[in-house]
Amino acid sequence: MRKAFFAMFMAMALIIAVQPAKAATYTWGSSGEAVKTIQQTLKSWGYYTGEVDGKYGLLTLEAVKYFQRRNGLTEDGVVGPKTLEGLGMPGYTPWPGTVSATKAPSATTPPATNTNIQASSRENDIWLLACVINGEGRGESYLGQVAIGAVVMNRVKSPLFPDTVYGVIYQPGAFDAVKDGQINLTPTQSCINAARDAMNGWDPVDGALFYWNPKTATSKWVLSLTITKSIENHVFGMSNA
Amino acid sequence: MKMKRLKIEPIGKKKPKRSLVPRLIIMTVLAVAACTFGVYQYRDKLKYKQEAQNAYDKAFYEACAGVDDLRGLLQKASLLSRSEQLAPVYADVWRAASRAKDNLAALPYDYEPAAKTSKYLSQAGDFAYAMFTKTLNGAVLSVEDAKNAASITEYAEELADELLLEVAAARVSGGVDWDYVSKVSFAENVNSGVRLAGYIGSAAETLSDYPALIYDGPFSDHIQGIEPMMTKGQPIVSKDEAREKAEQVLSVTGLHYTEVVDIGETPEQSGSIPVYSFSAALSGGGSAYIDVTKQGGLPLFLLSNETDERAEKVEFEKARQNAEYFLSAAGFTSMKYSYYEYADGYITINYAPYIGGVIMYPDLVKVKVCVNGGAVAGFEALGYITMHRTRDLPEKELTAVSALYYIPEDAKVLTVSTAVIPSGSYTEKLCYEFRVEQNNMEFLIYINAVTGVTEDVFKLNISEYGVLAE
Numbered sequence: 273m274r275k276a277f278f279a280m281f282m283a284m285a286l287i288i289a290v291q292p293a294k295a296a297t298y299t300w301g302s303s304g305e306a307v308k309t310i311q312q313t314l315k316s317w318g319y320y321t322g323e324v325d326g327k328y329g330l331l332t333l334e335a336v337k338y339f340q341r342r343n344g345l346t347e348d349g350v351v352g353p354k355t356l357e358g359l360g361m362p363g364y365t366p367w368p369g370t371v372s373a374t375k376a377p378s379a380t381t382p383p384a385t386n387t388n389i390q391a392s393s394r395e396n397d398i399w400l401l402a403c404v405i406n407g408e409g410r411g412e413s414y415l416g417q418v419a420i421g422a423v424v425m426n427r428v429k430s431p432l433f434p435d436t437v438y439g440v441i442y443q444p445g446a447f448d449a450v451k452d453g454q455i456n457l458t459p460t461q462s463c464i465n466a467a468r469d470a471m472n473g474w475d476p477v478d479g480a481l482f483y484w485n486p487k488t489a490t491s492k493w494v495l496s497l498t499i500t501k502s503i504e505n506h507v508f509g510m511s512n513a
Numbered sequence: 514m515k516m517k518r519l520k521i522e523p524i525g526k527k528k529p530k531r532s533l534v535p536r537l538i539i540m541t542v543l544a545v546a547a548c549t550f551g552v553y554q555y556r557d558k559l560k561y562k563q564e565a566q567n568a569y570d571k572a573f574y575e576a577c578a579g580v581d582d583l584r585g586l587l588q589k590a591s592l593l594s595r596s597e598q599l600a601p602v603y604a605d606v607w608r609a610a611s612r613a614k615d616n617l618a619a620l621p622y623d624y625e626p627a628a629k630t631s632k633y634l635s636q637a638g639d640f641a642y643a644m645f646t647k648t649l650n651g652a653v654l655s656v657e658d659a660k661n662a663a664s665i666t667e668y669a670e671e672l673a674d675e676l677l678l679e680v681a682a683a684r685v686s687g688g689v690d691w692d693y694v695s696k697v698s699f700a701e702n703v704n705s706g707v708r709l710a711g712y713i714g715s716a717a718e719t720l721s722d723y724p725a726l727i728y729d730g731p732f733s734d735h736i737q738g739i740e741p742m743m744t745k746g747q748p749i750v751s752k753d754e755a756r757e758k759a760e761q762v763l764s765v766t767g768l769h770y771t772e773v774v775d776i777g778e779t780p781e782q783s784g785s786i787p788v789y790s791f792s793a794a795l796s797g798g799g800s801a802y803i804d805v806t807k808q809g810g811l812p813l814f815l816l817s818n819e820t821d822e823r824a825e826k827v828e829f830e831k832a833r834q835n836a837e838y839f840l841s842a843a844g845f846t847s848m849k850y851s852y853y854e855y856a857d858g859y860i861t862i863n864y865a866p867y868i869g870g871v872i873m874y875p876d877l878v879k880v881k882v883c884v885n886g887g888a889v890a891g892f893e894a895l896g897y898i899t900m901h902r903t904r905d906l907p908e909k910e911l912t913a914v915s916a917l918y919y920i921p922e923d924a925k926v927l928t929v930s931t932a933v934i935p936s937g938s939y940t941e942k943l944c945y946e947f948r949v950e951q952n953n954m955e956f957l958i959y960i961n962a963v964t965g966v967t968e969d970v971f972k973l974n975i976s977e978y979g980v981l982a983e
Contacts, residue, residue, distance in 0.1 A: 300857050301978070329977045330855070335592060347822070392974070394981070414818040415792070415802040431635030431732040432628040434618040444621035444695065465818050465857050472854070472861055472879055474814055474893045476804065478784045492625070492861075493700075500784045509783075511628075 298351040301395045304327040306361075310351055313359045314339060348461055358365050394471070395438040399459075401425075402467035404441050406459035408450025409506070414501045417463055419477045421470025423508065426479050433481070477501045480508035562692070563802045569691040572619040573683075573711060577676040579613030583637060586671040596648035603645040610638030617713075624784065626717035632732075633672065633720050637665050662724050668723055675716035682710040732936040738842035739939055741786055741885040743898040747809030752778070755789040755805040760801060765842035767835065767888035768819075769796035779807070784976040786898065787865040788813055795819045801890075806898065812843055814893045818856050824886030829853070831887055832860045839889045840864060845878055845897065854979040860882050866901065872946070875935040876901040904933065906943050909962040915958040916945045919967055924949040924956070933967060934959055942968050957982060 298307055307326045314335045315318035322331035323478045331419075333349045343358050351359070405420045412420070427433035427440040434440050441450060449455045459467075477483075478500040486507045489495065497509040550679060586606045590655075592795055593599050614634035617627065635944050644654065654662070683689045689711030702714035723736035750758075752775065760773050770793040778786035788804040795801055799819035805812055827835070833850060840848045849867035861881045866873045877896030882889055920926060928948045933941050944959040956975040960966070971982035 322855075327977075338558070339775060342875075394983075413800065415800070415816055418816055429731075430767075431632045431639070433631060434615070439615065439618055443627070445620050462818055463859070467860070468856060468861075469816065469881070469891065473877075473891070473895065474891065475895060476802065476814065476816060478779065478786055478788070498783045499780050501779065501790075 295443050297353075298328060299349060299461075299464070300328055300333055301398075307332070308338070309361060310359060313361070327333055332350055350461060352458070353393055370396075398464070398467045398486070400441060401457035401471060402459070402464040403439060403455045404447055405448055405466050405470075406457055406463040407454035408447060410463060412478055412504055414462060414466060414486070415476055416506060418469050418507060419467035419480075419503050419506070420483065421467050422475040422477050423483055425470050425473075426475065427476075430481060476503070476507040479510065481510045482509045514922060532667050566688075566691055568954075570689065570966050571665070572616040573689065574680070576613050576616035576620070576875045577680050579609050579616060580634075580676050581668065582609040583613060584666075584669040585632075586726075587637075587662070587669050591662060591666055591982070592811070594653070596651050596653055599654070600645055600648040601784055601876055603641045603648060606641035606646060607638050610634045610641060614638065621691060622713060623644075623699050625699040626713045629674070629717040629720045630713060633668060633723060635732045636726050636730075636734075637669065639732040640665060640726065641732045642730050643728050658728070661728055663724070664794070668720060671719040672716055675719055676713065678708065679711060679713060679716065681707055686710045688708040688803075696778070729938050730941060733938050735938070741806075741899045742902040743811055743958060744806050744808035749807050750805075750810035752789050755810050757790060758805050758810050758812060759789075759791045759803045760816065761791075761792055762843045763801065766815070766890075767768045767839075767886070768801055768817065768890065770794065771796075772799055773803075776802075786813065786895075797821060801973070810894075812894065813897055813898060814895070815889075817890045819886075820885045826884055827882070827887035829855075829860065832882040835887045835889060836862050836864070836882050839880060839892070840878065843892070845894070847876060852980050852982055854981060855884075856978060858981070859890060860884060866897075870931060871906065871943075872930065872932040873901070873904070874932055875941055880959065884886075900939075906933070907963050909943065911945070911960070911962050911965055913945050916947075916962065916965065919960050919965060920947055920949060920958060921951070924958075927955070931962065932959070936968065944968055948973075 290362045298310060303326050304383055305326065308324055310319055311322070311324045311326070311332055314332075315322075317322060317339075320332065320335035322335070323384050336355065337347050337349045339345075340349075340355060342405075345355055345358060372379050382390060399429070401421050401424055404424060404454070405417050409420045424440055428435060428437055434443055440449060441455075445451070447455070480500045482494070482496050482497055484505045485505055486502075487505075497511055499507055499509040501508045517706065550954035583606060586602055586609055590599060590602045593602060594887050605654055611634075614631055617630050617634070620627075626820050636965060644658065645660070647658075649652070685969065691711065694709065694711050694958045697709060697712050697714070699714055699717070702709060702712060703718055727733055727735045738940060742969060756773055763770055763773065773793045776787045776792045777788045787807040790804050791800050792800045795817060797819045799817060801815060801817035801819075803812065803815045804885065830931065833853075836850070837848065840846075843865070843868075847868055848864040849872060851863050851865060852871070855861040859881050863878055866876050874895060879891075879893045880889060913931075917926070926947055926949050930946045932944055932946045936942050942959070943962045945962055947958045947960065949956050949958060955975060957969075957971040959969040959972060961968050974981045974983055
């Protein structure tokens, strides 16, 4: 009886508690107030020699890596939650995202909607593409990751699909990672690089518009597609029509 | 006699006596909490469901209205013949098609109805844009154009009829159940012959015998099935020859790699550029991937994501030299760089052949160089392999000086060169490329060297991240 109570209580507590925290990251191409604060901090601690202009460029990248190296953090040039903590700026909310509930925006930390806005809509496209690659194939090899990005880009160019990266990715039912919310995880650096390569025209799948897992795919329609390439767990292809 | 009271002890384990009350209280509190929680969850669920339903309804009605507009506008266009009358109507057709397409893409249909309607609306919009620019320049429609316009109009009429029936069905059945629609399969719906409110199965079915359209636009049907120029008619190389080519290309990248292994090939009878695929382990633990075409044995792309953090950083000039050494060693000669991008530890540089003083932009090759160490980490030659050939360029009708007439007076001309540029549908234009400056911004303006038409304008995005054209 007591065990049953306990289990029920725990289950309820779990339901209430499971609200995954999103992490903010700033890296090459980021800009805004948060980057300014990062630069200011790095400068006052002697890691950064450039201008405090709120643009995450080469010098900022070098300074962040130097900071990470000296402080035992992963030296990836990405200011994530751990590096932010090291810089004394925990609790920064990500872009795109909402203002953190636990920390109200103050004068020194403007609302997240104004921070870390990428330099251009091209950078936004690359970021979203990286999120999809991360959600769908962060365990794949680099080739497999670029291939997923290439499928999105091939759809953008195809008359059968919407004309924009956003339109293709958010088309209802198009990607499992969008359905289950994994698209909102912060992408790994490898996924960001893969997204940039796919955006720049690398297409390892010869124009494929679909990919599926041959071990789990059962739909007759999927099995009727023409295969253009197999990469690890995924098969890539297009429809004959 | 006094009876001695006997206390009767239960046999077995002693149990402490406990009241039921605290347990009941805990149970009640938990039950009330669970119910309250459940009610709130349920209310939230209803709210989100309604919001999703509303967004779908809006997209659905917008899409239907867009197709209805498209029909009316196309019917107007078929009445008119003068170019100055047609241009504004085709501009509206283009807008209506795009409105319908964007909204249909937001609805939870399965692939086939979504793709069939999307293709039709893409082509209708694309064709309308081609007719808009044509009539804007004063040209009249050709016989072929009129034929295409007639078939697009015919299908717009059928599609609009079907979609308006869907709207009527939604109205009589009290709205569309989008949750249900999202689970419907096209094949089953078409076979059942039942009209399901909101599901565009029968509308998509009307497009099944839609003819192929050929016109000057990126979604024209002639684009599928174009054979790559560089591989056309070339003999098929063996896998071993392809592996040798892959080795040779890798050997001039500056990457430290070990053995080149075979990781597959394009299946028989599929793919537009069949390839052999190879990979090579890199010293840092990652891999490099390289594809070589079966026909002609040409390197198609190289991909890797490994950079040696300890290696010295290279400047742009050094990266460019490495890229150019790589290109000529890999068989791409007379290449000239144009744009480049600095990001995430790599510099990606665009190259195009520069032949007889003319830049051939369609024959694009991109090279990715590591900032650390300067090795070539990747290249991509799809544009080059698809488009590169010896071209018969048209005779210029304009001199560069006479083309200046089309450049805005207040723009300062920085440089002039001659270039072949791609125009959407695998056609090409010989142009003067004017690099100009105005209000501290730089632009590239392409003036057709034969007709004087302004073919394209790019804004140059120059920053510490590189030079990109938008």
